[in-house]
Amino acid sequence: MNAETAFRQRLAPAVYDRIQTRLRGRLDDEGISAIITDDPEDVSYLTGFFHHSGERPVAVYLDADRTVLLVPALERQHAEEQSARAEIVDFAEYPGLENPFLPLARATPEAPRSVGITTRMTLHRLALLQAALPDTAFAPTDAVTRARFVKLPEEIALHREAARITDLMLETGVALVREAVAAGGELPSEAELAAHVGRDGVGRMYREHADVVVISFLAGGLVYAAANSALPHGLPSSYRLRPGDTFMLSLGAAVGGRFVEGERTFVLGDPTPEQRRYHDAVRDAQAAGGRAIAAGVRCADSNRVCLDVIRDAGLGGYLRHRQGHGIGLGMHEPPWLEDGDPTVLEEGMIVSNEPGIYIPGHAGYRISDSMLVTADGAEPLTAYPRSLDDCVIPL
CATH class of the missing domain: 3.90.230.10 (Creatinase/methionine aminopeptidase superfamily)
Known part of the structure; x- marks a missing residue:
């Protein structure tokens, strides 16, 4: 089968724009101004970046205006080659000399005080996130999960x-x-x-x-x-x-x-x-x-x-x-x-x-x-x- 007739698995960038717009429409309903998720399925759903989940955090921050993808430095090229639909920021290594969520904090200096997090985030990851964004209150939300219910x-x-x-x-x-x-x-x-x-x-x-x-x-x-x-x-x-x-x-x-x-x-x-x-x-x-x-x-x-x-x-x-x-x-x-x-x-x-x-x-x-x-x-x-x-x- 040649390239012209092959079935294409990757979704177009415009599809991810619609997915992100759908989630933004749920923020007010949830009473939050932004969402952070480190669930690998959520990450791929929101940005099109598929990866091997491990000890190094990979997370998406989404608010009314921006979508930011946090990756370890060794995954940056991988995310770029997959045309991840987000601004990409990276951290050097894990556990690293600095908190791996600090680059995300620097990329979102105006982060809102109330942010929803995936219900699957571990307590360890949450502690790192709280240390990186000490002025932000985090509350569990299933908004991304519910956005995934109805397929495009x-x-x-x-x-x-x-x-x-x-x-x-x-x-x-x-x-x-x-x-x-x-x-x-x-x-x-x-x-x-x-x-x-x-x-x-x-x-x-x-x-x-x-x-x-x-x-x-x-x-x-x-x-x-x-x-x-x-x-x-x-x-x-x-x-x-x-x-x-x-x-x-x-x-x-x-x-x-x-x-x-x-x-x-x-x-x-x-x-x-x-x-x-x-x-x-x-x-x-x-x-x-x-x-x-x-x-x-x-x-x-x-x-x-x-x-x-x-x-x-x-x-x-x-x-x-x-x-x-x-x-x-x-x-x-x-x-x-x-x-x-x-x-x-x-x-x-x-x-x-x-x-x-x-x-x-x-x-x-x-x-x-x-x-x-x-x-x-x-x-x-x-x-x-x-x-x-x-x-x-x-x-």
Whole structure:
């Protein structure tokens, strides 16, 4: 694929201008005059600078007029090459001979007395910030988090491409198992299957995309079978698939730093009545959950509608988690489709719809799609078939 036809992962500078304007519109509502965040996802959201988070602080200061990006000196060139949409200031090193936040203080001599900080900032970082800006009062705010809830059209395009890659990885994983069955040899292990789909997703991205945004996770996911899949976030092991197994491909991709997840549960060979009952209950719950996700619906209410299907099927004792969660620059981020979250869904949000049941000693069953909330309901971005008949691999 040539440069003219390659999918471009990086957002244009004007998109970041709109994002920053959106956040500035929230300052008055929060009763603050500026925000400082050192959350790596917030930094990339506000400026387009993606980096490896470590002990050296990287932070964004945003007020009504300015956006300032603080980086360690060794990251300055990296930020410039990514065309970070901010004024860049740097500090020499960490822990350094001076407080790493002092260059930010010097760059913002008129810093307001009331500044919001990300709720994820550590006490250590906050102490350094207070020492650098002793006349400023800091209060936690989730303003950036809430600004991230509703995606811009350019972000949605990145999510759609991540969904396409996720669907292709699911197809690639199934194809590997089918080929092994046809060859009559040993079946792949969880770890081999996970490595295979990850290579496919990452390789496809580098072949078909320009300006790949590198983050800690680009494509791949969790693969587990039989009793291992009864652990909701179990890790791939050396366990080798066997005839009759239930197994799960829990995959996802991040394009331009924007995530999508797609999960399907498969059966290797003719399903037993028990396997069909479990799979159908989760499929019915996921379908009900998809219909419940809509603008104006509370997250808690969507969660209840979804999980009540499993409870009504007599399988509530196997529930281990909520219906889903927000998805964006984080694979898991607010809002939460859970009983305790009253957040009202809005058009442009993306949330996962992933009910599951987990039967100790047998297997887990989970089906997940990333859902875009639309004006008249919700659209699954991932499209791999969901019914058991479509998720059986004949022997």
